[in-house]
Amino acid sequence: MSVASSPSRSLNISKISKSIKASVTKDVMFTLVNSLWRIISGPVTLVFIPLFLTSQVQGFWYTFISLAALTVFADLGFTTIVTQFAAHEYARLTFNAETGLFEGETNDIKRIGSLLRFVFKWSVSVGAVGFPVILSVGFLMFRGKGGNVNWPLPWCVYVLSSGLSFTTQSVLSFFEGCSQIAAIEKNKFVSAIASTIATLTFLYFGFNLYSLAFAAFIAAAINIGMLYFRFGKLIAQMVTESKGYIVNWKTDFLNLIWRYAISWSSGYFIFQIYTPLMFQFHGPAEAGKVGISMALASAAFSISYVWMYVANPKLNMYASTRNWKAMDKLFIKNLSLSLITFSLGAILVLSILYFYGDAFKFFHRFLGFVPMLILLLAWFFQIIINGLAVYLRAHKKEPLVVVSVALAIYIGITTLLITKYLPPKYLFLGFLTAVLWGLPVVAWIFVKKRKEWHV
Incomplete structure (x- = not known):
């Protein structure tokens, strides 16, 4: 017996379809294109690494990446605060x-x-101190x-590239707050293509x-060039018109950044501690398995989180204008799409x-089904x-400091104990719990x- 679709059901489907189409703005479209490239390039790179690197070198490769993530202690949430402050200032301006x-207004x-x-001054000063450390x-x-x-030399080149990227990312975060996400994603797309091609070419030869180090340097150089190409005129306008104009931004930032600093520092132990610990206790080969598995899970997270990423500047603008209804609607919709x-x-x-995990030797370079299940559940x-957290921080406040510290301490201790006393497949139990x-x-x-806050 067939059942005809009811008009109300068809109407609901139509509304959902229109809602999704409305969500795909130019910002979302270019961000998704960038993410689509990561969907293609990520797996290809994950294939090349086990094929062209020994298990020992693979371990160094991913430990390089995890240690470079110590950038978080130079950033301390600064780039996120930049986006928020820029969005609040841009709410009174338009871009022609x-x-x-x-x-x-002038x-x-x-x-x-x-x-x-x-x-710019802050990022250069902090980078000059943080990256030698x-x-x-x-x-x-x-x-x-x-x-x-x-x-040694690849590590030096890679850290130098990370330092250049840190300053560039700080400036890009400023323009993200000014609703220039589409243009920024174009820049990232070009640099991502160049970085991937360089990585694969260097690996092949x-x-x-050096493949990781040189590719990172190329990406940093392209990002700097593209930043000047796309925003050079706008930067000149702001620098010229603000000459001699003094605002005590340092006080405003310091009132907020100490809270962000604790949260962001905690984030390192929550997301990046696994590969260095495995390197320390089980050697480069096991660290390589953890690193490549984390890269796979992080890629899935990054692609899905596009929806929240593109919503962030608008959430800040809605908070600035106290448009709570629009803020809630955007948040619920985009978080649902991310999940x-x-x-x-x-x-x-x-x-x-x-x-296919047991059928092909290639997958032996990854952690198995059980640890990946634990890891992906944790990321969900x-x-x-x-x-x-993004929703709350749009109000230029950070109420999650204590929680972040508690999570970091808990994950740090449990992961240390698990790494030392249990098999690698249980490594991410601390993260999940x-x-x-x-x-x-x-x-x-x-x-x-x-x-x-919404009163």
């Missing part, structure tokens, strides 16, 4: 695409120009464990760790590992936590603060 300049243009000056940490960790692996996208990607990854709940108890706490804070 034909002239490539801001339009609005005083507002001077304010946002002085903010750009501050962002990161370089030294790497030398201390790798010394005596390299064997025949040539790591046997450059080993759906991640779930589809996780199912695909787990299906491949379950059916982490998407919700991240989404709630942390988000399982952390999510209800964050949700409670979210409900409480939303009610308190």
